[in-house]
Amino acid sequence: MATTCVIRDVNRHVGEEVRIGCWLHNKRSSGKIQFLQLRDGTGYIQGVVVKSEVSEEIWDNAKSLTQESSMYVTGIIREEPRSKSGFEMTVTNVEIIQITHDYPITPKEHGVDFLMDNRHLWLRAPKQRAILTVRGEIIRAVQNFFDENGFTLVDPPILTPTSAEGTTNLFHTKYFDEDAFLTQSGQLYMEAAAMALGKVYSFGPTFRAEKSKTRRHLIEFWMIEPEMAFVDHEESLRIQEQFVSHIVQSVVKNCRAELETLERDITKLEKIKAPFPRISYDDAIKFLKDNGHEIEWGEDFGAPHETAIAESYETPVFITNYPAGIKAFYMKPDPNRPEVVLCADMIAPEGYGEIIGGSQRIDDPELMEERFKEHNLSSETYKWYMDLRRYGTVPHSGFGLGLERTVAWICGVDHVRETIPFPRMLYRLYP
Numbered sequence: 001m002a003t004t005c006v007i008r009d010v011n012r013h014v015g016e017e018v019r020i021g022c023w024l025h026n027k028r029s030s031g032k033i034q035f036l037q038l039r040d041g042t043g044y045i046q047g048v049v050v051k052s053e054v055s056e057e058i059w060d061n062a063k064s065l066t067q068e069s070s071m072y073v074t075g076i077i078r079e080e081p082r083s084k085s086g087f088e089m090t091v092t093n094v095e096i097i098q099i100t101h102d103y104p105i106t107p108k109e110h111g112v113d114f115l116m117d118n119r120h121l122w123l124r125a126p127k128q129r130a131i132l133t134v135r136g137e138i139i140r141a142v143q144n145f146f147d148e149n150g151f152t153l154v155d156p157p158i159l160t161p162t163s164a165e166g167t168t169n170l171f172h173t174k175y176f177d178e179d180a181f182l183t184q185s186g187q188l189y190m191e192a193a194a195m196a197l198g199k200v201y202s203f204g205p206t207f208r209a210e211k212s213k214t215r216r217h218l219i220e221f222w223m224i225e226p227e228m229a230f231v232d233h234e235e236s237l238r239i240q241e242q243f244v245s246h247i248v249q250s251v252v253k254n255c256r257a258e259l260e261t262l263e264r265d266i267t268k269l270e271k272i273k274a275p276f277p278r279i280s281y282d283d284a285i286k287f288l289k290d291n292g293h294e295i296e297w298g299e300d301f302g303a304p305h306e307t308a309i310a311e312s313y314e315t316p317v318f319i320t321n322y323p324a325g326i327k328a329f330y331m332k333p334d335p336n337r338p339e340v341v342l343c344a345d346m347i348a349p350e351g352y353g354e355i356i357g358g359s360q361r362i363d364d365p366e367l368m369e370e371r372f373k374e375h376n377l378s379s380e381t382y383k384w385y386m387d388l389r390r391y392g393t394v395p396h397s398g399f400g401l402g403l404e405r406t407v408a409w410i411c412g413v414d415h416v417r418e419t420i421p422f423p424r425m426l427y428r429l430y431p
Contacts (some may be wrong), residue, residue, distance in 0.1 A: 002074045008042035010087050017092065019074045020045075023124070026089035026107070034062050036091065038073060043257075044126070046083060047073055047092045061094040067106070067410035068124070070097040071380045074174045083392040084257075102430055119386050119422055120431045124318045130258035131418055134251055135407045139203075141250035142224055142401075145243055146201050151226060154193040154200045156186030160382050169210045182207040187398060188330075189383055191361060194227040195388055195397055201226040213426050216303065217351050220424040227398035233332075233342040233360040236397035237318060240346060240356055241274035243401075244316060248272040251410055264412040268350070271314050278318040281340065284309055307351040316355070318344040328370040331359040358399025 002019040010018065025044065026037040036047040049062045051179035065071070072095040103124070104118050107121040111124060113124045122128055146153070159180045164169055171182040184201040202225045210217065228236065251259070252269050259266055260388065279287070288295050288305055303318070321340040324333060331341035343359035362368050368389050372379055379386070407419035417423040422431060 006042040007038070007040045007045045007085075010045060010085075010089070013077045014079055014087070015077065017074060019072055020089075020090075021072050022070075024067060024071070025126075026067065027065060029063075029371070034059075036062060036065065036073070038089075039124075039129075043085060043130070045085055045087060045089055046080075047075055047089045047091045049094070053090075054092065057369050058094050061096055062091065064099060065094070066100050066103070068100040068103045068121075070100075071095055072097070101314075116417065116423075116428060117430065123421060126261055129420065130255075130261040131407065131411050131413060132421060133258045134255050134262075134411050135403070135419060136252050137255050138247055138403065138407060138410065141247045142203065142243075143202070144250070145246045146226065148310045149199070149239075151199045151201045152197045153194075154190060154197065154202055156183065156189035156193075156202050156225075157203060158183050162188075162378075165320065169208050171207050171209050173214050183210050185400060187227065187400065190225050190227040190398065191382070191388055191396065194229045194398070195392065195394070198230075199228045211426055214303065215417075216405060216408075218416055218420065218423055218425060220402040220414075221420070223400050224403065225398065225400045227361075227396065229394050229396045231397045232395055233344075233397055236358055236360065236399060237278075237320075237344060238274075240358060240399055241276045241316070241318075242345075242415050244346065244356070244406075245272055245274045246277075247406070248410060259411075262411050262413070264410075268314070269410065272316070276318060276346070277313055278320055278344075279309065280320050281322045283387065287312075298323050300326060303353055306347050306353050310347045310349050310351065310353075313349055316346050316348050318346055320344040327359070329375045329377065330361050330368075332362045333367075348405070348409040350409065350412070352405060354402075355405045355409065356399050356401045358397065362396065362399040363389060363393045363395055365393065 003013060005013055005018045005020060007020060020040055022038040022040040024036060025039045028035050032051040033048040037050065038045050038047050041231040049059065074093035075089035075090055075091040077084060077087055077089055105121050122129055127397050152302055159175060160183050163184060170184060173180050184206055186204065191203050201314060204222065206223045207220050212245060248269050252266060285295060285297050288308060291308060293305060293308065319332060322343055323339050327341050327343055331343050334340050334342055341359060345354045347353060347357035348355045362371065365386065370387060372382060404416045404419040408416050413419065417425060
């Protein structure tokens with residue numbers, strides 16, 4: 001009786017007969033031999049059907065297979081150095097589940113809109129599978145890092161009565177007879193959790209109703225948001241660079257085959273190790289002006305500015321101490337220079353832009369009250385948030401990492417639409 005296994009584990013069954021549930025990715029024939037490119041979600045393997053070694057029924061079954069037909073294939077696993085996986089299967093039986101007709105995504109070139117309309121099928125392509133496998137590894141690495149460093153996972157609400165950053169780019173809904181919004185960040189709630197548990201993180205979907213069509217933006221995306229009591233800005237930066245280093249090296253170690261499928265330059269990823277360089281906002285403005293960019297102190301950076309700065313480094317770079325006027329209300333001013341705040345954005349190399357934004361949070365209740373007035377925020381709505389400063393306030397810091405931008409950078413893909421199974425973008429809600 002053949003052993004049931006998956007393609008990923010065939011190395012454990014060399015010389016044995018196994019049975020694999022799979023789909024036909026591609027096929028070619030050489031007269032009396034058929035070469036079946038099989039996939040099962042865990043990997044790919046070539047199945048070789050020799051006419052003289054199987055019954056006529058099995059030969060005809062193999063011959064009838066079309067792209068994405070489903071089946072159970074039984075065969076003997078053997079080592080094959082010429083194969084990418086290092087293994088091949090000599091097929092002894094083919095049990096057809098379904099013959100697929102007119103599969104929409106053929107090996108020819110297709111337009112982006114067509115592929116996005118068929119995203120539910122496009123996911124099966126080798127490149128898309130590799131990206132989602134890397135995404136899964138990143139998620140595993142995120143959880144491992146926080147588990148090993150004393151953080152507790154806490155889930156903030158998705159429906160909220162207020163904005164985390166005082167912006168208007170929110171999806172509005174009705175919560176019975178009240179107004180509610182889809183969350184743009186779990187940060188404020190995570191600050192409350194940090195006052196209870198010390199070091200916490202959230203990992204969940206966030207939503208921004210920005211009518212943006214750039215390659216870096218999604219309407220729905222996933223954020224990892226740690227908050228840490230008794231941690232200042234400097235210590236937070238050290239945690240951030242250790243965190244990102246851990247993620248990248250986990251992918252390099254565990255997803256080498258996927259990175260090769262994506263034709264990613266792995267040597268660039270191997271260099272991503274803490275500590276990371278830092279440049280102040282002031283120095284960044286000077287650098288940009290010296291290199292022909294028209295920008296003044298007090299303006300925020302756009303994608304071209306971030307890319308220009310990142311090109312000087314082989315690792316992510318921190319841009320620190322932005323002007324208070326262009327940052328969120330909760331960021332703590334620099335005690336030595338109150339017009340700037342204790343914050344940093346981490347910019348990924350190779351033009352992938354900001355992947356982390358973080359800061360030390362205001363812990364002084366009087367200063368927070370001032371910020372509420374400056375930003376026209378309702379004291380009643382944010383009363384619970386003020387309570388965190390009234391009852392046992394402490395220095396605390398936090399940051400947020402955007403999962404999809406991180407996946408795009410590590411995989412080396414051009415657009416974040418390929419980094420999430422079913423992207424939600426401007427004018428796209430299908431499938």
